[in-house]
Amino acid sequence: MPKPDFGFAFAPNRALDLSAPLLPEVQVVLETEPSIRACMACGQCAAVCTAGAFTPLAFYRLVLQLRGGDVAAVGERARHCMLCGKCQMTCPRGVNIRNAVLLMAALAPPKP
Amino acid sequence: MEKSAWFVWPFMLGFMFALVVLLLRYLWWLRSLWRRPSSRLLSRMFSKHSLLAVREIFSEGLLHLRIYKRNRRLGFMHMSLALGWFMMIVGGKFETWFHSGQFLHGTWYAVFFRYFEPQTAGGWAGTFWLHYMDLGLLLVLTGLALAIMKRIRKRILGIHSSTRHTLVNRVALTFLWMIFPLRLVAEALTFGQHGGGGFLTGSLGRCCFSSGMLAGLELPLWWAYSLSLGAFFVVLPFSRYLHIPTEMALIFLRHWGLRAAEDLQPEKALQAFEIHACSACGLCLDVCPAIKDHPFQSAYFLRALRSGKGWESLASTCLSCGACEEACPINLGLEKLRTAARGKIHEKHHAVYSYLPTVAPVETSRVDVLLFTGCMGRLKPATTKALKDLFEEAGLTWVHLDEQESICCGRPLSLAGRAGEASALREHNRNLIQGQQARMLVTTCPICLKQFRDDYGLELPVYHHSEMLWYCLRAGRLKREKGTACFSYHDPCELGRKSACYQAPRELLQSCGTLLPLEREQADALCCGNSLGALSLSLSERQALTSRTLKVLEVSGAQSIVTSCPLCQHNLARQSRLPVRDLAEVLAVTGLPEQHGQRTAALAAVQEL
Amino acid sequence: MNASEYLPKDEVAIIGGGPAGMQTALALSERGFSVRIYEQKEQLGGHLKGWHHLFPHGVAASDLLGQLKEQVLARAVPLHLGQSVDRLQKVGAGWVLWQGERPLGRAGVVVLANGFALFDARRKEEYGYGLYPSVLTAADLEAVFRKEQPWPFGSDRMAPQVGFVHCVGSRDLKCGSPHCSKLCCVTAVKQAMAVKSLFPEAQVYCFYMDLRMHGLEYEELYRKAQVDYGVRFIRGRLSEAAPGQGKRLHVKAEDTLQGRPLHLQLDMLVLMSGMVPAFLLEQQERAVFLKEPVFGSGFVPVQGLLAAGSVVQQxxxxxxxxxxxxxxxxxxxxxxxxxxxxxxxxxxSLKAVAHA
Amino acid sequence: MTPLLWKDYQKEVPDNHYFFVRSCIRQTFFPGAEAALLDILRNSLGLDVFEDRRHTTCTGIAYHCDLVPLETIMTVIARQLSLMTEAGYRHLLVSCVTSFGIYLEMLDMWQHHPEMLEQTREALWKSTRRSFELPVALVHTSDLVYHLRKPIADRSPHRLVDKSTQRALRVVDHVGCHYAKIFPAGGFGGAEFPSVLSGLAETFGGEMVDYPERRHCCGFGFRHYLLQENRGYSLSNSRIKFESMEAFAPDLILTNCPGCNMFLDRWQYTLAEMSGKTYDREGKGIPVLSHEELAALMLGRDPWTLGLQMHQVQLEPLLDKIGIVYQARQKYSMLAGAASLPGEPSVLKVSFQ
Structure with missing residues (x-):
């Protein structure tokens, strides 16, 4: 029997489930670039971001999303980064942002 | 040939084996060219380019002039080994031709000629060949002695670090070291028993090996010589000694117009030859700013590429400062290879820049200068302000292209091996620049400078602000009086080694003060540690490199450190005890005398707060 | 000559005449020890001299300093003003104090009380300190409060826009200061409130990473600043300051709670410079050098958890x-x-050993 | 001071003499349930429960959709109360949780704004020439069933226990938002510690599960559901509840509000169609019962007379577990003769014997 069209759909669950284990691909990113863990979401990266002037790219939010397991969204957004390194220069915690972004961008499904 | 010739077989088998393996490997590397020969390559093959290649093989493959220029002792070592062996190969051919009257012989004949024809006499010409061959042998033995010394105490050869070798390489090295002493002893014994010989072998034979009791040792010694030769040839195609034939092949291929690929293909075309042409001479080690902390120097990187293991971390921790490429005696394209490797690591990265605004064409009046300060320029307002003051002073009109919003030039992506991804950024900036009417483009960031020059194909000339200010100074548009200030100047990698701009900043500084000489500067300058090339170098590792660089820069007498790259300045300034300023700031502050007074007073007032 | 006999064992030399030096001197003097203060400046007071009023109660700094000085004078503590000690030499059980090649005095015990230095805000060039006159440090603003320095905006401005940037040179590995200076947060709140009381129409913004109101009544002060003074707290770091309209500054930041970039025109930007070491203690076997600090060098290390001030290995x-x-x-x-x-x-304990 | 707090949320429920008002949704979707409840109260327990056939909807649905002004709903409520007054009752028994919330709200408003009460009296008088008294007790049917849980359980031949394994059945409850979230003192246990359903289930021997999203809305939300564009929002909220209870593998969802009963039942089908997922382990869905349906089943009423064939998730597995004997063939035979079988969903498993 064909599925009926209800004319509406449910929104995916927004709640973070911290009891679920970290996704393996997230773990790989965190282990390859451990400095990501030092992020304290101060927002310096987003404040100076060259791409951030045009698109809602903000590295600290990528870190939060990555830890929340929102892998596809992180990957898609990380692809907007120009890798200019300005954020890395000003990051007070010394996060290797460029490497982290490259690793994050690889999380998105491959480009068609 | 009455004597038994069985002992030549180990050499012959080894030699044939090496020849076959080499041929197969080279054919495999060149498979794409084999299938689709390029007309350019073929046309260059039969032209002066081949002669030029022969000349380079002579100067670099045999004489090792570039190594010699950097380090005489090391250069002599390489030269004596290569040239001596070459002399013996060529001389051996001529000698056998001369004595037998026929040109073609089995390969073994020349190699073991002394065994077969110990008493050959041929008048003065025969004597010449005897002494000539001994000279070649002596040269090789001298090189060998130096090589052994280098293994024991590298300082004797004027180097601080040498490569650590793998097992195969050590085996090959052992056989190589055995070959020539064995030849010496074997020839000396033969001459001692049968008479004759040159100044080295003949004299040694007469004084030590003339006793009849030693006659039984003659054949075993020639066996040992042949065995060590044969064993070396068997190991050669799998050891770093593959560099000997590969370097020669590489020189030809380069002269015939073959270029390395942009992406990593370690078993294909020119890249394969480059990777295997490295002799691990160690020059890249000594110049590397991170030599004590990281083993990512090119010799190790290429070795990792050859083995296919571990190259990833070496590629992503390296600073890409370009010091090794500058030092490499066979001009390997190390930077390109490294970025190719990074691109391979991050091949899943695909940038999306569809959000970029479209550049609307603007109707503007013609100006002298288009100023582009780049991403980093926004963090350096003092530089931009100083530069604009200097433009005013020089009477130049300008437009600050990216005053409101800037887009990355694309070089950081290229350094990460994702050059292709940067095309959208380049396109955007190109539109921005081409919409304007100006005489030149000036950037304050050497990273942008390199990208604009190399990859943008702009019609108007691109200058770094140090070059541009230097032209102003020479043209008399800026006038400076030599003050009492003492500077030490830090050469940014991207401006110095990558863009060959050393003179302009130096002359600018000398025009207003004293520039102090440094232990390492210009092409030898150290990286500030903040290079965009390194992807996974941690902050503490970067800071350690910065302190090392600062140690060089904080020479006694220096009142301030001057540089001309926003990245270097930012990085050095946070860690330095001396003030670190951009060239433009220095020039603006040490401006005209009355301005000078005002400005320092204003600065002092603010600093006193 | 036996040097240890020669040294005045019970005499204590205190290096630094700020609040720490004066208070330590008083406490020791009350216990009957003879104390001397060595101060490099010509006056006692240290950083306290430059403050206008103190958190959390708004006591005038000059009042507190006056009280301290009075007590020091009343106790007749010998003062060596304008004398900068740069080396301490161990002789027997005591110390000889040096300024360059000149011996300044001798003592059985030395107490270091040279305090801290303020982070040089010029090292964060993107904030434009030293480049734009409207960018001040917290110390500069205190001088403005003390009327030693004019306001950076014109007197016609009744409703100035003022921004405070927290954590300038604190919690910043790149600047070699990984620690939290812990009192800039409450200082910013205090100063923001002071600005609001002087200019009730002013708009005051605090740009912070985390607010660390650790002290007694600090949290109350923070709430007061929010509710009674209308100071706006924005969680996010400033990216850069650039010239704006007129004499104003144009600043950019990320509001991390909203997740959006923000722009603002300011008449005054105050940088909360953190506390960094004032000197580097270089310890050698028989001497201690007080040197200019180097990148990333720390504060004076003390022994273990139980000791209040015994310097490690000295x-x-x-x-x-x-x-x-x-x-x-x-x-x-x-x-x-x-x-x-x-x-x-x-x-x-020294005496006990001597008797035994 | 927790005991004091608990005292606040204990409710006085009169033992007898009720004026009963019906629920629109229960009437429409679960018509057998109200009949069964009245039958239990009157015939099994011998209570005096009076119902005036002239009473109407409380207009709560329209009120929560912002379609009916306050004055109108007050007048409608006043009319219901006038019927109660006319019949000589002082205890109002409400079948619908939303109606229950509406009555509480109007009484509360009249208490704080006596002038509104006067206006309402005037409006009712002008339009119908009726007058009314305020009720002494306002009781939801679940309150009454909870209050009478012991006598009901004593008469019950069944228990909420798996007959074959003697395992207590796991019950998740869903207390409707309007029951105690608006006026916590109006219900047993308030909004934080709702006990009106859990107490009932435990009396029958079931095992209560305090799942994380127990207090979350069922997703009805009136205007969220009633506009088709917003319906996904309603569904998403229901999904949060199901995701939360899934891990506890409940045997039964127990509700007190007819709206919730319908949503938690019907949305299981919709979610299964949209996402292919059911929240039980066998793909049959989690059975949903309201308090009076549960009481009727426990007392041995026939499931089909009770109208359980109106549920989307089939109840036969639950009936089998409890050990209730039923005539499978009778399920779809209506008064007007055998009806045609309903269509079969593509995901949710059903069986027609």
Missing amino acids: EGLFASGACKGPATLPEVFADAAAVAREVEQYLK
């Missing part, structure tokens, strides 16, 4: 106050008492 050398790390004035005063007690115990 018998008879103590440290008091903010030279050991960021501290508030009440903390400095409490510390001075604890250090004095430790010095007393040390001297008693």
Whole structure:
């Protein structure tokens, strides 16, 4: 029997489930670039971001999303980064942002 | 040939084996060219380019002039080994031709000629060949002695670090070291028993090996010589000694117009030859700013590429400062290879820049200068302000292209091996620049400078602000009086080694003060540690490199450190005890005398707060 | 000559005449020890001289300083003003104090109380300190409050826009200061409130990473600033300051709670410069050098958890106050008492050994 | 001071003499349930429960959709109360949780704004020439069933226990938002510690599960559901509840509000169609019962007379577990003769014997 069209759909669950284990691909990113863990979401990266002037790219939010397991969204957004390194220069915690972004961008499904 | 010739077989088998393996490997590397020969390559093959290649093989493959220029002792070592062996190969051919009257012989004949024809006499010409061959042998033995010394105490050869070798390489090295002493002893014994010989072998034979009791040792010694030769040839195609034939092949291929690929293909075309042409001479080690902390120097990187293991971390921790490429005696394209490797690591990265605004064409009046300060320029307002003051002073009109919003030039992506991804950024900036009417483009960031020059194909000339200010100074548009200030100047990698701009900043500084000489500067300058090339170098590792660089820069007498790259300045300034300023700031502050007074007073007032 | 006999064992030399030095001197003097203060400046007071009023109660800094000075004078503590000690030499059980090649004095015990230095805000060039006159540090603003310096905006501005940037040179590995200076947060709140009381129409913004209101009544002050003074707290770091309209500054930041970039025109930008070491302690076997700090060098290290001020591996050398790390004035005063007690115990133990 | 707090949320429920008002949704979707409840109260327990056939909807649905002004709903409520007054009752028994919330709200408003009460009296008088008294007790049917849980359980031949394994059945409850979230003192246990359903289930021997999203809305939300564009929002909220209870593998969802009963039942089908997922382990869905349906089943009423064939998730597995004997063939035979079988969903498993 064909599925009926209800004319509406449910929104995916927004709640973070911290009891679920970290996704393996997230773990790989965190282990390859451990400095990501030092992020304290101060927002310096987003404040100076060259791409951030045009698109809602903000590295600290990528870190939060990555830890929340929102892998596809992180990957898609990380692809907007120009890798200019300005954020890395000003990051007070010394996060290797460029490497982290490259690793994050690889999380998105491959480009068609 | 009455004597038994069985002992030549180990050499012959080894030699044939090496020849076959080499041929197969080279054919495999060149498979794409084999299938689709390029007309350019073929046309260059039969032209002066081949002669030029022969000349380079002579100067670099045999004489090792570039190594010699950097380090005489090391250069002599390489030269004596290569040239001596070459002399013996060529001389051996001529000698056998001369004595037998026929040109073609089995390969073994020349190699073991002394065994077969110990008493050959041929008048003065025969004597010449005897002494000539001994000279070649002596040269090789001298090189060998130096090589052994280098293994024991590298300082004797004027180097601080040498490569650590793998097992195969050590085996090959052992056989190589055995070959020539064995030849010496074997020839000396033969001459001692049968008479004759040159100044080295003949004299040694007469004084030590003339006793009849030693006659039984003659054949075993020639066996040992042949065995060590044969064993070396068997190991050669799998050891770093593959560099000997590969370097020669590489020189030809380069002269015939073959270029390395942009992406990593370690078993294909020119890249394969480059990777295997490295002799691990160690020059890249000594110049590397991170030599004590990281083993990512090119010799190790290429070795990792050859083995296919571990190259990833070496590629992503390296600073890409370009010091090794500058030092490499066979001009390997190390930077390109490294970025190719990074691109391979991050091949899943695909940038999306569809959000970029479209550049609307603007109707503007013609100006002298288009100023582009780049991403980093926004963090350096003092530089931009100083530069604009200097433009005013020089009477130049300008437009600050990216005053409101800037887009990355694309070089950081290229350094990460994702050059292709940067095309959208380049396109955007190109539109921005081409919409304007100006005489030149000036950037304050050497990273942008390199990208604009190399990859943008702009019609108007691109200058770094140090070059541009230097032209102003020479043209008399800026006038400076030599003050009492003492500077030490830090050469940014991207401006110095990558863009060959050393003179302009130096002359600018000398025009207003004293520039102090440094232990390492210009092409030898150290990286500030903040290079965009390194992807996974941690902050503490970067800071350690910065302190090392600062140690060089904080020479006694220096009142301030001057540089001309926003990245270097930012990085050095946070860690330095001396003030670190951009060239433009220095020039603006040490401006005209009355301005000078005002400005320092204003600065002092603010600093006193 | 036996040097240890020659040295005045019971005499204590205090290096630094700020609140820590004065309070330690008083505490020791009350316990009957003879004390001397060596101060490099011509006046006592240290950083306290430059403050206008103090958090959380708004006491005038000059009042507190006056009280301290009075007590020091009343106790007739010998003062060596304008004398900068740069080397301490261990002789027997005591110390000889040097300024360059000149011996300044001798003492059985030395207490370091040279306090802290303020982070040089020019090292964060993107904030434009030293480049734009409207960018001040917290110390500059205190000078403005003390009327030693004019407001950076015109007197016609009744409703200035003012921004405070927290954590300038604190919690910043790149600047070599990984620690939290802990009192900039409450200082910013205090100063923001002061600006609001002087210019009730002003708009005041605090750009912070985390607000650390650790002290007694600080949290109350923070709430007061929000509710009664209308100071706006924005969680996010400033990216850069650039010239704006007229004499104003154009600043950009990320509001991390909204997740959006923000722009603002400001008449005054105040940088909360953190506390960094004022000197580097280079310890050698028989001498201690007080040197200019290098990148990333720390505060004076003290022994273990139980000791208040015994300097690591140096018998008879103590440290008091903010030279050991960021501290508030009440903390400095409490510390001075604890250090004095430790010095007393040390001297008693020496006597006991001598008698035995 | 927790005991004091608990005292606040204990409710006085009169033992007898009720004026009963019906629920629109229960009437429409679960018509057998109200009949069964009245039958239990009157015939099994011998209570005096009076119902005036002239009473109307409380207009709560329209009120929560912002379609009916306050004055109108007050007048409608006043009319219901006038019927109660006319019949000589002082205890109002409400079948619908939303109606229950509406009555509470109007009484509360009249208490704080006596002038509104006067206006309402005037409006009712002008339009119908009726007058009314305020009720002494306002009781939801679940309150009454909870209050009478012991006598009901004593008469019950069944228990909430798996007959074959003697395992207590796991019950998740869903207390409707309007029951105690608006006026916590109006219900047993308030909004935080709802006990009106859990107490009932435990009396029958079931095992209560305090799942994380127990207090979350069922997703009805009136205007969220009633506009088709917003319906996904309603569904998403229901999904949060199901995701939360899934891990506890409940045997039964127990509700007190007819709206919730319908949503938690019907949305299981919709979610299964949209996402292919059911929240039980066998793909049959989690059975949903309201308090009076549960009481009727426990007392041995026939499931089909009770109208359980109106549920989307089939109840036969639950009936089998409890050990209730039923005539499978009778399920779809209506008064007007055998009806045609309903269509079969593509995901949710059903069986027609």
